[in-house]
Amino acid sequence: MNGPDIHIAFDPELLLFVPQARPTGATKAATDGVSTLGHVVESLGVPLTEVGALLVDGREVPAGHVPAAGESVTVRTVEHPQRVPGAPLRFLLDVHLGTLARRLRLLGVDTAYESTDIGDPALAARSAAEQRVMLSRDRGLLRRRELWAGAFVYSTRPEEQLPYVLDRFQPELRPWTRCTACNGLLRRATKDEVADQLKGGTHRTYDVFAQCGACGRAYWKGAHHEQLVAIVERALSRGTQED
Structure with a gap:
């Protein structure tokens, strides 16, 4: 991706995966008008298994959201306890x-x-x-x-x-x-x-x-x-x- 930038801020727990965002918790990523936000987050090093809510300019969006230039993204960590569909848990x-x-x-x-x-x-x-x-x-x-x-x-x-x-x-x-x-x-x-x-x-x-x-x-x-x-x-x- 090499288009205009979006701004991404990560919860502190996720900074382990994103060394370029330390110590502020924020970084930039380029958009291409095709790649999803989930793909962008993973390309920065964060597995989606560790991601909770994704907020774009304060509103929650799915991982399939395609970001546009200038958007501000907040990546939350997964909530505890994490609910997994199906039972029993294995x-x-x-x-x-x-x-x-x-x-x-x-x-x-x-x-x-x-x-x-x-x-x-x-x-x-x-x-x-x-x-x-x-x-x-x-x-x-x-x-x-x-x-x-x-x-x-x-x-x-x-x-x-x-x-x-x-x-x-x-x-x-x-x-x-x-x-x-x-x-x-x-x-x-x-x-x-x-x-x-x-x-x-x-x-x-x-x-x-x-x-x-x-x-x-x-x-x-x-x-x-x-x-x-x-x-x-x-x-x-x-x-x-x-x-």
């Missing part, structure tokens, strides 16, 4: 978000995870086919049109990633109901049913078990249980504070 995480995937599963949130890099086209296709919200730090992936829905994970730290996802989407939490390894549903199991997975000390010490109905993995309240309980309690307390 997620798909890329290869870089394994810890987040396990913690969401710990909370009982339906979370698919690709442990290998299968490529952006395949991830986007799975998001669409299974109607899953794609969570990623890959801006290019989040700009793919095939995605059913998506969100950028701003932090690289799992202890910050989980609260962000919970605040943004407010999924229903059902702790201790999913396998953290494969996302399958757990059921109560007897010691005999999981005996082949138990070492001597575990077999003698524990009597309460669960087992994944999909992969067969056994679960019990082992050495790391207190750490997991703390994660669950923090997540549940966030929901209580917001009610």
